[in-house]
Amino acid sequence: MIAFFVNFPLFSIVLCLLCAVLCALLKGKAARIVSLSLCGVVAVLAFCVLVYGLQTGAATEYPMGHYPHPWGNELRFGIAEPLVALVFAVVMLLCLIGGKQQLDVDLEPGKRNLYYVMCDLVLVSLLALAYTNDVFTGYVFIEICTIASCGLLMIRQIGRTTLAATRYMIFSLIGSGLFLLGVILLYGVTGQLLMPSLKAAIAALWEGGQYRTALLSAMTLMTVGLAIKSGLFPFHLWMPDTYAYSTPASAGILSGLVSKGYSFLLIKLVFGVFGTDVFYGSGVSNVLYVFGALGIIVGSISAAREKDVFRMIAFSSAAQIGYLYFGIGLTPALGMLAAIFHLLTHAVTKPLLFLAAGQLGEAAGGRLRHTWRGAAHRNRTAGLMFSLGAFSMIGIPLTMGFVSKYRFALAAFERPTLLVVTLIVLAVSTVLNAMYFMRVIIGIYTPVPERRTRMTLREQRPFAVSSLLLALLNLSAGVAAQPLVLLLERGLSLL
Amino acid sequence: MNQVLLLSIVLLPLLGGVLLALMRRAEKRAADTAFLSVLALEAAAVTAYLCLPDATVRLFSMTDALTVSLASDGISRVFLAVGAYGFLLSGVYATRYMARGERQASFYGWMLFSLGALCGMDLSQNLITMYLFFEAATLLSMPLVLHDRTEESIRAALKYLFYSIAGAFLALLAIFVLGRFTTTLDFAAGGTLTADAAAHRTLLEIVVFLGVIGFGAKAGLYPLHGWLPTAHPVAPAPASAALSGIIAKAGVLAILRLVFYIVGADFLRGTWVQIAWMSLALLTVFMGSMMAYREDLFKKRLAYSSVSQISYVLVGLFTLTPSGVTGGILHVIFHACIKICLFLVAGSVIVNLEKTRVSDLVGVGKQMPITLFSFTIASLGLIGIPPASGFVSKWYLALGALDTGIPVLNWLVPIVLLVSALLTAGYLLPITIRGFFPGKDFSAPPKTDEGTAVMWLPIAILGAASLLLGVCSGPLVDWIFTLVAPLV
Numbered sequence: 001m002i003a004f005f006v007n008f009p010l011f012s013i014v015l016c017l018l019c020a021v022l023c024a025l026l027k028g029k030a031a032r033i034v035s036l037s038l039c040g041v042v043a044v045l046a047f048c049v050l051v052y053g054l055q056t057g058a059a060t061e062y063p064m065g066h067y068p069h070p071w072g073n074e075l076r077f078g079i080a081e082p083l084v085a086l087v088f089a090v091v092m093l094l095c096l097i098g099g100k101q102q103l104d105v106d107l108e109p110g111k112r113n114l115y116y117v118m119c120d121l122v123l124v125s126l127l128a129l130a131y132t133n134d135v136f137t138g139y140v141f142i143e144i145c146t147i148a149s150c151g152l153l154m155i156r157q158i159g160r161t162t163l164a165a166t167r168y169m170i171f172s173l174i175g176s177g178l179f180l181l182g183v184i185l186l187y188g189v190t191g192q193l194l195m196p197s198l199k200a201a202i203a204a205l206w207e208g209g210q211y212r213t214a215l216l217s218a219m220t221l222m223t224v225g226l227a228i229k230s231g232l233f234p235f236h237l238w239m240p241d242t243y244a245y246s247t248p249a250s251a252g253i254l255s256g257l258v259s260k261g262y263s264f265l266l267i268k269l270v271f272g273v274f275g276t277d278v279f280y281g282s283g284v285s286n287v288l289y290v291f292g293a294l295g296i297i298v299g300s301i302s303a304a305r306e307k308d309v310f311r312m313i314a315f316s317s318a319a320q321i322g323y324l325y326f327g328i329g330l331t332p333a334l335g336m337l338a339a340i341f342h343l344l345t346h347a348v349t350k351p352l353l354f355l356a357a358g359q360l361g362e363a364a365g366g367r368l369r370h371t372w373r374g375a376a377h378r379n380r381t382a383g384l385m386f387s388l389g390a391f392s393m394i395g396i397p398l399t400m401g402f403v404s405k406y407r408f409a410l411a412a413f414e415r416p417t418l419l420v421v422t423l424i425v426l427a428v429s430t431v432l433n434a435m436y437f438m439r440v441i442i443g444i445y446t447p448v449p450e451r452r453t454r455m456t457l458r459e460q461r462p463f464a465v466s467s468l469l470l471a472l473l474n475l476s477a478g479v480a481a482q483p484l485v486l487l488l489e490r491g492l493s494l495l
Numbered sequence: 496m497n498q499v500l501l502l503s504i505v506l507l508p509l510l511g512g513v514l515l516a517l518m519r520r521a522e523k524r525a526a527d528t529a530f531l532s533v534l535a536l537e538a539a540a541v542t543a544y545l546c547l548p549d550a551t552v553r554l555f556s557m558t559d560a561l562t563v564s565l566a567s568d569g570i571s572r573v574f575l576a577v578g579a580y581g582f583l584l585s586g587v588y589a590t591r592y593m594a595r596g597e598r599q600a601s602f603y604g605w606m607l608f609s610l611g612a613l614c615g616m617d618l619s620q621n622l623i624t625m626y627l628f629f630e631a632a633t634l635l636s637m638p639l640v641l642h643d644r645t646e647e648s649i650r651a652a653l654k655y656l657f658y659s660i661a662g663a664f665l666a667l668l669a670i671f672v673l674g675r676f677t678t679t680l681d682f683a684a685g686g687t688l689t690a691d692a693a694a695h696r697t698l699l700e701i702v703v704f705l706g707v708i709g710f711g712a713k714a715g716l717y718p719l720h721g722w723l724p725t726a727h728p729v730a731p732a733p734a735s736a737a738l739s740g741i742i743a744k745a746g747v748l749a750i751l752r753l754v755f756y757i758v759g760a761d762f763l764r765g766t767w768v769q770i771a772w773m774s775l776a777l778l779t780v781f782m783g784s785m786m787a788y789r790e791d792l793f794k795k796r797l798a799y800s801s802v803s804q805i806s807y808v809l810v811g812l813f814t815l816t817p818s819g820v821t822g823g824i825l826h827v828i829f830h831a832c833i834k835i836c837l838f839l840v841a842g843s844v845i846v847n848l849e850k851t852r853v854s855d856l857v858g859v860g861k862q863m864p865i866t867l868f869s870f871t872i873a874s875l876g877l878i879g880i881p882p883a884s885g886f887v888s889k890w891y892l893a894l895g896a897l898d899t900g901i902p903v904l905n906w907l908v909p910i911v912l913l914v915s916a917l918l919t920a921g922y923l924l925p926i927t928i929r930g931f932f933p934g935k936d937f938s939a940p941p942k943t944d945e946g947t948a949v950m951w952l953p954i955a956i957l958g959a960a961s962l963l964l965g966v967c968s969g970p971l972v973d974w975i976f977t978l979v980a981p982l983v
Contacts, residue, residue, distance in 0.1 A: 394660075395667075396630055396634075397557075397623070397626065397627040397630060398557075398627065402557075403557060403558065403561075405667075406558075406561065406671065409668075409671035409672075409674075410671075410674075410675075412671075413675045419698070420698075423668055423671065423672070423702075426668070427664055427665065427667075427668050430664045430667075431660065431661050431664055434656075434657075434660040434661070434664070435657060435660075438653070438656050438657070438660065439653065442641075442649065442652065442653060442656070446644065446649055447644055478557070479555060479557060480555065480556070480557065481557050481558050481561075482556060482557070482558040482559055485558055
């Protein structure tokens with residue numbers, strides 16, 4: 001039985017593609033049901049693959065179409081890949097459920113099904129990015145993801161989203177273009193596209209000192225391309241409008257999942273293509289570390305200066321992406337572990353914040369911080385969930401955010417030369433985080449004399465259910481983080 | 496059995512807080528009853544606990560290195576007793592003080608939540624648990640400052656939050672670093688540093704220094720003291736009393752645990768860190784008294800006085816000598832008793848006479864004789880006139896400072912303590928003098944107006960206690976010396 005699970009990654013990818021086609025033909029409501037069930041099924045399949053990975057305790061290479069090794073296309077999965085895919089599918093499901101109210105308003109009646117087509121496409125590209133063992137397949141799905149994400153963004157047709165989508169498109173295409181150039185360079189030098197063969201070829205070339213410049217450029221191009229796409233400083237400027245003006249479900253998916261898909265691909269590339277020796281020996285990692293640190297600080301400062309709450313949360317995403325690259329750049333073992341843990345933390349937390357902010361924004365009737373005064377009294381659930389998400393972002397104990405910070409601090413000791421800098425960056429960003437999030441929390445809990453109608457639980461059932469589940473995920477992983485950390489440790493060793 | 500009791504000491508106030516949160520629409524009488532019964536139960540549980548042997552409860556682990564567990568020792572008994580009894584008396588007083596306002600149930604609820612977080616801190620077995628409850632105490636006591644929901648209180652709460660969280664994260668930095676250089680983060684008298692810690696002395700000294708500054712934010716230690724005089728007076732008087740008398744001591748406890756139970760006094764003795772800490776604390780003592788002397792708003796004057804007095808405690812801890820630490824812990828108890836009393840008096844003056852400025856307080860003694868008499872007794876304790884309690888603690892503080900053998904500081908400490916005592920007399924005694932001897936122009940009111948016994952009785956009890964604790968301090972001092980002996 002369990003042996004059959006080996007086919008599930010392929011099944012889930014094909015299933016997503018089929019559903020995308022199907023959704024294009026269906027009416028809005030049916031398309032929604034199909035997409036929601038798809039996310040559920042994909043989550044179950046990913047869970048089965050995870051079980052398979054744990055059972056075998058090794059990474060599985062899955063050739064497609066029975067072509068022998070250097071020619072065929074392959075999937076590869078151990079423990080980290082299905083775990084990430086599982087989280088992606090679950091969070092996407094919860095985003096779509098939780099953002100239902102705004103989706104009903106923001107989607108034009110005739111075009112509803114198209115939104116779900118885009119969702120299915122985003123999901124398939126995320127799965128493919130997680131499972132693929134071939135850099136060119138990676139590139140193809142990066143492009144699919146870009147186009148589909150633009151769709152998710154554009155579906156809410158106000159002027160600002162069009163502008164944001166254009167900007168997003170430009171940044172994204174630059175990113176994927178750079179990535180493609182990197183792939184071409186690597187192919188030119190090594191003649192390989194499959195990750196294991198590439199890794200062997202690169203290691204041999206690096207050892208012999210051949211094609212240093214080409215290899216370095218390829219590595220830099222691919223890293224920078226992915227960094228631009230996930231929004232690393234100084235390429236984070238597409239973020240605020242993209243996240244802040246899209247409908248909350250899209251904002252959750254884009255900030256929580258899409259940017260994480262690219263980062264996860266980079267982590268896979270570091271282990272599976274460049275090899276940690278080459279990557280960390282070449283100094284590219286240090287560049288990531290520096291820009292990660294700058295991203296953390298600049299993102300936090302921008303967030304603190306922002307008056308529009310949605311843009312504030314978006315800038316905070318820029319800071320969190322900074323954390324990811326900061327960890328990747330720090331060290332291959334603990335730093336990577338911290339980064340990938342933070343990836344999951346942020347994937348669970350940011351959608352919660354965007355969904356809750358969507359509800360609060362509606363209760364407040366505005367986007368600016370000062371209009372939010374007392375909003376939590378009009379919508380208690382949303383207020384509570386927003387506070388919880390904010391606590392996790394700040395890193396209050398018992399939330400996942402705290403464990404993230406703790407892992408980063410542990411990682412800092414692996415590299416004593418950077419210890420002080422790392423700790424200072426952590427401390428400064430935490431204080432800034434606390435400052436701008438607490439300001440909003442106090443604002444929304446400040447009572448205002450006028451009594452507007454209060455949103456009851458019943459009126460927002462979809463949001464309540466999904467945000468509660470996201471919060472539970474966050475808290476349970478924060479209270480008992482050890483199993484997750486062990487899982488990720490094993491997963492990293494198999495990458 | 497012991498474990499159940501230990502757990503219930505932490506859970507009882509928290510559950511009580513939840514209960515009161517659910518009673519928001521209930522009548523005030525019902526809320527009063529629930530609030531007082533929880534506080535009484537808690538005090539009873541703590542009393543029972545004072546006589547029972549130590550116990551440990553392991554709650555859960557976040558990761559293998561981060562466990563959350565409770566344990567009790569002598570120090571935790573001291574802080575538990577101060578917290579439970581202090582809250583009980585302020586709570587009784589609050590039922591009357593809060594009668595005029597609204598949202599009593601929510602106020603009571605936050606009081607209980609704060610108490611629960613404090614008890615959790617007192618009973619923490621390791622640094623992680625303590626940090627968790629430290630953060631919780633900040634977040635759960637902030638609504639007390641916010642209670643009036645005026646523009647001023649929101650600003651004050653924000654300031655409180657910002658300083659506390661900034662401080663807590665400085666401390667977190669120290670915890671992270673110490674996690675690497677200690678064998679365990681569980682508290683053990685004398686510290687748990689690893690053998691290779693000495694090789695990283697500079698790093699450790701810096702982070703421990705910063706950690707103490709961070710935890711010191713809660714105790715109003717310079718340079719993170721700015722929030723205290725803003726936030727404490729804004730809360731309703733019983734909450735100011737709890738904040739100044741008890742919750743601010745959470746910072747003292749955190750520093751005590753960090754310095755003596757994780758790092759160890761031997762590691763720090765004679766280093767620049769100790770000298771810097773002592774200088775900062777001395778500066779705070781002097782500055783707090785100066786500011787209190789110049790301040791006219793009654794509650795704000797008391798808050799500045801807290802800044803100064805809590806740093807007395809810290810001076811004691813930082814001497815790293817048996818007498819100094821004993822003096823510090825004694826001062827925790829005495830100052831809690833006195834400061835709660837003083838704040839409750841200020842509350843009575845506000846409620847009954849509707850006066851907030853010291854300069855308006857003429858002839859109070861004629862209108863509120865018992866209240867002002869207790870105030871005077873407590874003031875004498877704070878100034879440190881024998882045989883009142885403050886004298887005993889300051890005596891040991893001065894002895895401890897002389898024992899340090901650090902040049903200049905060893906004689907500067909007693910001098911600053913004396914000057915500050917003079918200033919304390921200067922900012923407290925005029926209230927008594929003009930209260931009882933208002934001068935010829937003052938026309939006596941027709942009758943006295945102390946409020947009900949619910950208001951003046953807690954004040955009188957605390958006033959009497961501040962005197963009696965000093966007169967019969969012998970056994971207490973001996974007991975605390977035995978607690979401190981393994982630490983230094």
